[in-house]
Amino acid sequence: MTTGRGVGPTDAAGGPTRHFPVMLPEVLAHLAPKDAALYVDGTFGAGGYTGAILNAADCRVIAFDRDPTAITGGAELVAASGGRLTLVQDRFSELGNVVEQMGLAPLDGVVLDIGVSSMQLDQAERGFSFRRDGPLDMRMADTGPSAADLVADLEETELAHIIWTLGEERFSRQIARAIVTARTENPITRTLQLADIVAKVVWAKPGEVHPATRTFQALRIAVNEELKELVGALAAAERVLKPGGRLVVVTFHSLEDRIVKNFLSHRSKAPSASRHMPQAEGPAPSFRLVAKGMVEASSDEVAGNPRSRSAKLRAAERTDAPAHPDGDLAGLLPADLSQRRGRRR
Structure with a gap:
């Protein structure tokens, strides 16, 4: 991955750019690659993180990408x-199952760079960009419903909810009313066609983000089930990281960062106890925070690569405690992300 796959909301409009790995020095510092170790890059993209990890140590990398x-x-x-x-x-939600099937677990580190890559944005035929005309697709892989399918089939209330x-x-x-x-x-089948519909409803002042920014973001996340994928990847990493193994996650908007923050906060806290109940109940912490809070891109990086300005990095180290039960993971997602397909009204 040589861009930082995920980008900030306004970047969905950008033109062709060079592909820079976002926050690469910070990622390497928190992942701390070692010789003879095994790492997973859950978002390969153009190979930026993977190449840097391989260069940093005589290690092995398993890199995932659905594209x-x-x-x-x-x-x-x-x-x-x-x-x-x-x-x-x-x-990347399957990373745990794959490395276990390959007989390569446990891992020394997992790095995730969440979101769409600038390469995908730069290809009009992929349908991610609202500044280039192309088919309204937005799929990171070749399967499943496209953004055009959602726009055509969802009821107005469900479309508005997404x-x-x-x-x-x-x-x-x-x-949603304007789309219906x-x-x-x-039929709404082209990116500029949808962008024009949104622009007639949402007015933006000069210098503000494009009116269609958030609508395109929402449809892309829905099409690719990105938040569910993120939760699945975090749980998989918890399961297959060895004690001392590092988890490093770079996100680009508040929905993703909130999920990572809440996951690591919950997994790094000991069960609460009091003088009335001195024996705390619940699982022991499965992670220890490496980065206290979030780490942001340096001012120099933002100046040279504006797509890094919304990036946030969080990192933690696996303890020797067992992985927590998966039952509480659904609470990390926004309410009602069933992704059911509504009937057209």
């Missing part, structure tokens, strides 16, 4: 790695 173009593009790095890099085309919950868009109801009205006249 087949990323896997194909990584062939040269695989060839140059001398057998130290394995690419896996799969969702835009509000996943895009944090305060005009979600008006946007527009699709009765013509």
Whole structure:
């Protein structure tokens, strides 16, 4: 991954850019690669983090990406790695199952860079960008419903809920109503077509983010089930990291960062006790925080790579306590992310 896969909301509009790994020095400092160790890069992208980890130590990396173009593009790095890099085309929520099936668990580290890559944004045919005309797709892989399918099939109330919950868009109801009205006249199948519909509802002052920013973010997250994937990846990392293994996560908007923050906060706190109940109940902490709070990109990096300005890094080290039960993970997600497909009204 040579961009930082995830980007801030306003970057969904950007033009073609060079692909810089976001917060690379900070990622390496918190991951602390060692010789003879095994790491997972859950978001390979163009191989930026993976290449840097391989260069930092005589270690091995298993890199995941659900995007087949990323896997194909990584062939040269695989060839140059001398057998130290394995690419896996799969969702990063499956990282635990995959490394266990390969007989390679436990791991020394897991790094996750959450969101869409700038490479995907820069390809109009992928349908992520609202500044380039292309098919309204937004799928990171080749399977499942596209953004055009959601826009065509969801009921107005569910469409508004997705835009509000996943895009944090305060005009979600008006946007959903405009979409439903527009699709009765013509199918909404192009990115600029949808962007124009939203722009007629949401007015932006000069210098503000594009009116369609949050709507496109919401649809992309819904199409790819990104928040569910993140929760699944955090739980998988907890399960397969060895004691002392590091988890490093870079996020790019508040929904993702809130999930990571709450997960690590819960997993790093001991069960509470009091003088009335001195024997605390509950699982022991499975992580120890390495980064106290979030780490942000340096001012120099932001100046050279504006896409890093919204990046937040959180890191923790696995303890020797057992992984916590998965029953509390659903509480990390915004309410009602069932992703059911509504009927068209």
